[in-house]
Amino acid sequence: MIRKTTLSFFKVFFLFSIILFTKSHTYAQTAAIVGQQLPFDRICAGLIVNGTPFNEYNATFSYLNFPAGTTFEVELSDETGSFTTPTATTKISFVDDPVAQQQTIKFAIPTNLKGSNTYSLRVKSNTATPVYSQRFKNFQDQTSFPAFYRIFTDKFYINNKEANATICSGGSISLSVYNPTPSDQPSSPANYPGLTYKWYKDDVLIAGQSGTTLVANAPGVYYAQINYGGCDDDNFSSNRVTVVSSTGGSAVTVDSSLGNPFCSNGTGTVLTATSGNSYAWKKDGVALAATTRSITATESGIYSVEVDFGGCKAVGSIDLKSNSFTASIDVADEYQLKDGETLNVSVTTDATTPKFEWFLNGIAINGANTGSYLVAVRGLYKVKISQESGCIASREFTFRIKGEPSPATVIPNIVKLSGDKPYWDIPEIYKTATTKLMILSSNGDVMFDDVGSNYDPELNSFIKDFKNVNPVYYYVIQADTGEKKGSITVIK
Numbered sequence: 001m002i003r004k005t006t007l008s009f010f011k012v013f014f015l016f017s018i019i020l021f022t023k024s025h026t027y028a029q030t031a032a033i034v035g036q037q038l039p040f041d042r043i044c045a046g047l048i049v050n051g052t053p054f055n056e057y058n059a060t061f062s063y064l065n066f067p068a069g070t071t072f073e074v075e076l077s078d079e080t081g082s083f084t085t086p087t088a089t090t091k092i093s094f095v096d097d098p099v100a101q102q103q104t105i106k107f108a109i110p111t112n113l114k115g116s117n118t119y120s121l122r123v124k125s126n127t128a129t130p131v132y133s134q135r136f137k138n139f140q141d142q143t144s145f146p147a148f149y150r151i152f153t154d155k156f157y158i159n160n161k162e163a164n165a166t167i168c169s170g171g172s173i174s175l176s177v178y179n180p181t182p183s184d185q186p187s188s189p190a191n192y193p194g195l196t197y198k199w200y201k202d203d204v205l206i207a208g209q210s211g212t213t214l215v216a217n218a219p220g221v222y223y224a225q226i227n228y229g230g231c232d233d234d235n236f237s238s239n240r241v242t243v244v245s246s247t248g249g250s251a252v253t254v255d256s257s258l259g260n261p262f263c264s265n266g267t268g269t270v271l272t273a274t275s276g277n278s279y280a281w282k283k284d285g286v287a288l289a290a291t292t293r294s295i296t297a298t299e300s301g302i303y304s305v306e307v308d309f310g311g312c313k314a315v316g317s318i319d320l321k322s323n324s325f326t327a328s329i330d331v332a333d334e335y336q337l338k339d340g341e342t343l344n345v346s347v348t349t350d351a352t353t354p355k356f357e358w359f360l361n362g363i364a365i366n367g368a369n370t371g372s373y374l375v376a377v378r379g380l381y382k383v384k385i386s387q388e389s390g391c392i393a394s395r396e397f398t399f400r401i402k403g404e405p406s407p408a409t410v411i412p413n414i415v416k417l418s419g420d421k422p423y424w425d426i427p428e429i430y431k432t433a434t435t436k437l438m439i440l441s442s443n444g445d446v447m448f449d450d451v452g453s454n455y456d457p458e459l460n461s462f463i464k465d466f467k468n469v470n471p472v473y474y475y476v477i478q479a480d481t482g483e484k485k486g487s488i489t490v491i492k
Helices: 002-028
Strands: 032-033 043-044 055-064 074-077 090-097 102-108 116-119 120-124 147-151 164-168 173-175 197-201 213-216 220-226 240-247 252-256 267-272 276-282 293-297 301-307 311-319 328-329 335-339 342-347 355-360 372-375 379-387 393-403 414-417 436-440 446-451 472-479 482-491
Touching: 032 120, 055 074, 074 090, 074 102, 164 173, 173 240, 173 472, 197 311, 213 220, 252 301, 252 311, 267 301, 267 311, 328 393, 342 379, 342 393, 372 379
Parallel strands: 043 147, 164 240, 335 393, 414 482
Antiparallel strands: 032 055, 055 102, 074 120, 090 102, 116 147, 173 213, 197 220, 220 240, 252 267, 267 293, 276 301, 301 311, 328 342, 342 372, 355 379, 379 393, 436 446, 436 472, 472 482
C-alpha cells in the first residue's frame, strides 16, 4: 500500500514539473519592454538655450524577444495621466544596441502641449500587436510628473508697467497683463489665449484667479506669474504693483514725457495721469474727447484730468509750457498789390539765432534769408522760420499777393449776336497756345473743348438760335495764370 502511494506521488510530481517547465519556456519567449529610470524629474521645455527653445529628452529601455528591425516610440499620457488617448511625441534620434537589446530615444514634446503636473511616459513597439512598457519612473522615482511647453519665457508687465495704483476705500481697480501691441504675438503673454496665470497679493497666492486681469479691492503689493505648474520660474513673473487706498481719492499727478517746459517739435509731448479706472481730460477748462490715461499735447495750456479710482474721483493738472519759440508776420493772408507798388513783409520772432527761408510759388528765393522781404511780384509766398539750437523747431507762414483787376483780364459774360462779326471776345492774355477753353450748355453738354489761341471762328458755331429765353452757357478757362470759371448769357 505504501509503495503504490509513493509511486503515485512521483507521477504527480513529474507531471507538475513538465507543466512548470513548459510555462517557464513560454514566458521566456514573450516580448517585453523594460524602461530604465528617466534622467529628469520633469519636462519643462521651451526655455531659450543658445538661441533656440530647448525641447530634447531621453528615454532608455531594454527590449526582449522582438523581431529584428522592430522600431519603438515614446508616448506621453494625456494631461490627466491616462493613456486612453496618449500624446504623441516627436522622435529626434535614437541609439540602438542590438547585442545588449537596449535603446535610447531622444524625443521632443508638442509645442501646443496642454501642461499639467500629472503626465506619465511609456514606450511602445510598432509591431502588429503593440507591446507597451510600464510607466517610466522619473529621477525622483515617481511615475507621474509635470510636463509643460513654456511658450512665453520673457519678462512681462501688468498695470501698464506702472509700479503704483490707487483705489478708494471700498473701491477697486483692474490690474491687467500689459499688451500694447496685440498684433505682435511675442510681445506679451496675453496674446497666447491658452496661458493661465497665478496672481499674488503680498506674496500669497490668490485663489481662483487665473485670467489676464485681476480686480484688486484691497491695498497691497500685487504681481502675476505665468502658470507653468511644476515648471514655474520666478523669471516668468510680472512687475510688482503697490496698491494704496484713499478715502477721498488720491492726489492725481500728470507727467509730461518731454518735461515741462517741453520742446514743441511737431510730435508733441505725452501727458500721463496717475493710474485709475477711467479718465476725463480738459484743456484750459474745455473738455477734450480723450478718455485714455495718456494723451498727446502739442500746445501750451493748463491740462487737467479727472481720474475715477473706483468709488471716488480726484483731479490733477499740469500748466504745460513750451520752450519753443513764437513768431508772427505783418501781412494778411491775401494782399492786393497795385501796379508799381512794393510791399515790405516782416517776421517777428523770439527764436534763438533764427534761420529764415522765403519761397515764391514753392521755389526758394535766392538770397532771401533775413526776417523781412520786399515783395514786388504777385504769387503765393511762404516764409519758414527755424530754431536750430536748443529746442529744434520750425514754423511757417503763407500769404498770397494778388494784382488789381484790369480790363485786360476781365472776361465778358454777355455775348451779343448782332453786328458784322459777333463773337465772344476773351482777353488777349488767355489767347495762348497752352490755354484750354471749355464751354458747356446749361444741361452740362460740352459745346466747345479746345487748346490754342484761334478761338474766334469756333465760338459762334453753337451760339445760333434761341427762343424767348436768353440761353446761358458756362465756361472753364485753364491758363498759365490760373483757372477761371463763369457763365455766358447770349442776347440778340
